[in-house]
Amino acid sequence: MVTSPELDRTTVLREAGSAAAHLARICFKTGPPVHTGVELEWTVHDAADPARPVDRERLLAALGRHSPVTLDSTSPALPLRHGSSVTVEPGGQVEVSTAPRPSVAALILATEADIAELEALLAPVGLVLGRTGIDPHRAPRPVVETPRYRAMRRVFDSRGPAGRTMMYSTAGLQVCLDAGEPADLAQRWATVHAVGPPLVAAFATADRHAGRPTGWASARMAAWLAIDPARTRPVWSPYRSDEDPVAAWTRYVLAAPLLCLRHDGPDWTPPPGVTFADWLDGALPRPPTTDDLEYHVSTLFPPVRPRGYLEVRYLDAQPGAGWTVPLAVLTALLARDDTTRAAREIAVPVADRWHAAARRGLADPSLARAATALLDLAAEALSGLDLPAQTHTETIRGIRRRRAAAERGHR
Numbered sequence: 001m002v003t004s005p006e007l008d009r010t011t012v013l014r015e016a017g018s019a020a021a022h023l024a025r026i027c028f029k030t031g032p033p034v035h036t037g038v039e040l041e042w043t044v045h046d047a048a049d050p051a052r053p054v055d056r057e058r059l060l061a062a063l064g065r066h067s068p069v070t071l072d073s074t075s076p077a078l079p080l081r082h083g084s085s086v087t088v089e090p091g092g093q094v095e096v097s098t099a100p101r102p103s104v105a106a107l108i109l110a111t112e113a114d115i116a117e118l119e120a121l122l123a124p125v126g127l128v129l130g131r132t133g134i135d136p137h138r139a140p141r142p143v144v145e146t147p148r149y150r151a152m153r154r155v156f157d158s159r160g161p162a163g164r165t166m167m168y169s170t171a172g173l174q175v176c177l178d179a180g181e182p183a184d185l186a187q188r189w190a191t192v193h194a195v196g197p198p199l200v201a202a203f204a205t206a207d208r209h210a211g212r213p214t215g216w217a218s219a220r221m222a223a224w225l226a227i228d229p230a231r232t233r234p235v236w237s238p239y240r241s242d243e244d245p246v247a248a249w250t251r252y253v254l255a256a257p258l259l260c261l262r263h264d265g266p267d268w269t270p271p272p273g274v275t276f277a278d279w280l281d282g283a284l285p286r287p288p289t290t291d292d293l294e295y296h297v298s299t300l301f302p303p304v305r306p307r308g309y310l311e312v313r314y315l316d317a318q319p320g321a322g323w324t325v326p327l328a329v330l331t332a333l334l335a336r337d338d339t340t341r342a343a344r345e346i347a348v349p350v351a352d353r354w355h356a357a358a359r360r361g362l363a364d365p366s367l368a369r370a371a372t373a374l375l376d377l378a379a380e381a382l383s384g385l386d387l388p389a390q391t392h393t394e395t396i397r398g399i400r401r402r403r404a405a406a407e408r409g410h411r
Contacts, residue, residue, distance in 0.1 A: 011290045016280055020250040022290050027297070027306040028246055030182045035100035036107050036331055037176035037309070040115070040323055041093050043130035043169070044122070051137040051211070054092050054127065056144060062125045063088075070144050080117050082110040090152075091168030092143035094118065094129070100176065100309075104331050104385045108324050133171055133206030133220035133316025140168035140210075151260040151268035152299075155228075158272075162226035169209060170220040171317035175330045177310045184337065189245040191340050192304050193236035194347035195333060196314045197357040198370040201409075202402050203326045204361040205316040217361025220316050224301065225354060230256045231300045238351040249306055254280070259299035262292075303354070324391070325398035332381040333374065339381045346373045361409075368409030375403045 013019050044059065046052040060071045066086045067075040079085050083099035096114055101107035115129075122128060130136075140161075142149070149167065156163020180188045204217040216222045224232050235252050236245070254277040258270035261284075271284070276296050279288045288296075297307075303314040315326050333343040350356075350370045362368045379399050382392060 013280060013288050013290060013293060016250075016254060016277065019254065019276070019280060019293055020246075022293060023250050023253060023297075024246045026294065026308060027249060028179050028185065029308040030179050030185055033178040033180045033184075033188070033334070034102055035178055035309075036104055036327075037098050037100040038107060038111060038323070038327055039095060039097045039172075039174035039176065039311075040111070040317070041089065041095040041171040041173070042317055043132075043135045043171050044092055044094050044127050045130055045137065047123075047126045047128045050128075050130075053138065053141060054143070056092070058125055058127065059088055059092060059094070059143070062122045062127055063094075064121065066121065070146055080114040082114045082117075084111065084114040086118070088144055089167070090142055090144050090149045091135075091140065091170075093171050094122075104328060105387050105391065108327070108387075108391060112321070130171060130317065131205070131319035132208070133204070133218060134165075134209045134214075134223075135169040135171075136208040136211070138169070138210060140164040142168060147262075147266050147268040148260050150266070151270070154269045155257075155259055159228055160226065162223045163228075165209075165219075165223040166227060170206070170223055172220065172313060173203075173315040173317050173323050173326060175312040175315070175327055176307075177312065177331065177334055179306065179308070179310055184340075185245055186242075187337070187340055187344070188310065188334060189304075189306075190236055190241060191334065191344040191347070192310055192312055192330070193234055194238065194344050194351040195330075195374055196234070196303050196312075196347075197350050197353040198347055198367050198374055199326065199329070200314050200316075200354070200357040201361040201364065201367040202371040202375065202406055203315050203318065204357075205318060207361075216359055217363070218316055218358045221314065221354070221358035224303075225358060227301075228257075231259065232302060234354065235302050235304065238348055241348075245306070252302070253293075253297060253300065256296070256300055258296065260295070262295065321394075322398065325395055325402065328382060328385065328387070328395045329375065329378040329399065332378040332385055335381055335384045339377060342377055343374060346370055346377065362406050363409055365410040368406045371406040372403055372410065375399050375406065379403075 065078050068087045084096040087095045206218045206220040260268040261270040274283050305311045356364050
């Protein structure tokens with residue numbers, strides 16, 4: 001990903017213009033689109049009884065020196081051998097976040113090695129990684145407690161059970177793509193949003209939760225969409241398709257209510273309904289700093305989040321090595337300007353159908369048609385990724401399987 005010198009995070013912010021300037025610096029770092037990263041999240045299960053709860057101590061014993069500080073404040077939190085960091089989510093989900101790589105082939109090879117290392121850490125204590133985007137066996141249950149997670153739960157609980165489902169039961173696949181050159185930013189930003197609903201439908205794996213069918217193709221995505229639209233709805237919309245990405249993101253960030261208000265005590269729950277714009281206007285005893293703004297951004301969860309690069313957050317976790325297929329599809333669709341434009345044109349007619357994608361998946365004919373066309377386009381563009389022959393062949397097979405399912409959906 002494109003990097004920049006360290007920014008001062010203690011600057012006091014007193015008006016929206018300063019906040020907007022800081023967001024532009026940290027969230028949209030433009031340059032040649034070279035690097036790709038991935039964040040893989042899994043529910044974790046007892047190998048003999050996947051419905052058995054897995055507690056914090058068992059995860060700590062497995063991860064050892066790779067444990068995040070949320071599990072052990074004294075842990076060195078060492079990365080895995082090929083550079084991936086390990087985190088543990090509130091419900092005990094384990095996530096690896098890779099170092100960015102200059103090619104998809106290099107990313108896949110390094111990530112596969114780190115996954116193998118993670119599985120080798122879990123195996124001696126009888127744990128295995130899940131295979132779907134939501135826990136198919138267990139009801140939501142907290143495993144890791146921090147002031148942040150407690151505040152999140154309190155705020156989300158005021159809107160219903162979806163927040164707990166998201167926090168404790170879901171697992172996603174995030175693909176991280178460079179924002180691109182300044183002239184290409186708007187096109188790449190629009191495309192990664194527009195292709196979201198058909199790709200959610202094509203790669204949905206979360207139809208069963210807590211031992212029963214959910215009625216959703218992706219109950220994981222359904223949970224995210226139900227939490228709080230002010231922090232989970234898409235930033236880009238086909239109805240405001242020409243809006244500048246930086247302006248759209250700035251408006252989104254400032255209008256979102258605070259989720260956590262950090263201080264030395266254990267309760268970080270913010271005053272209800274106070275937005276970051278309100279904080280800038282003096283709603284709280286002290287003014288916010290640039291560090292407060294960056295932390296607030298970390299509590300926003302739209303399907304695509306700008307973090308200097310574009311973090312694509314809408315995909316379900318995939319079984320086994322299946323994560324490489326949506327990774328390759330997305331990177332292929334964004335690899336060249338002409339392919340990016342073509343992908344946007346295919347997807348725009350269904351670009352607002354997030355709920356339909358979560359509910360019906362490829363059973364929705366319009367989403368199935370768009371998914372079929374996007375998968376065909378990705379297959380044609382795949383040669384541009386320079387994948388090793390075996391990886392290319394396996395990816396084509398995976399695309400064909402998804403395409404066959406999409407074709408069945410629009411017959």
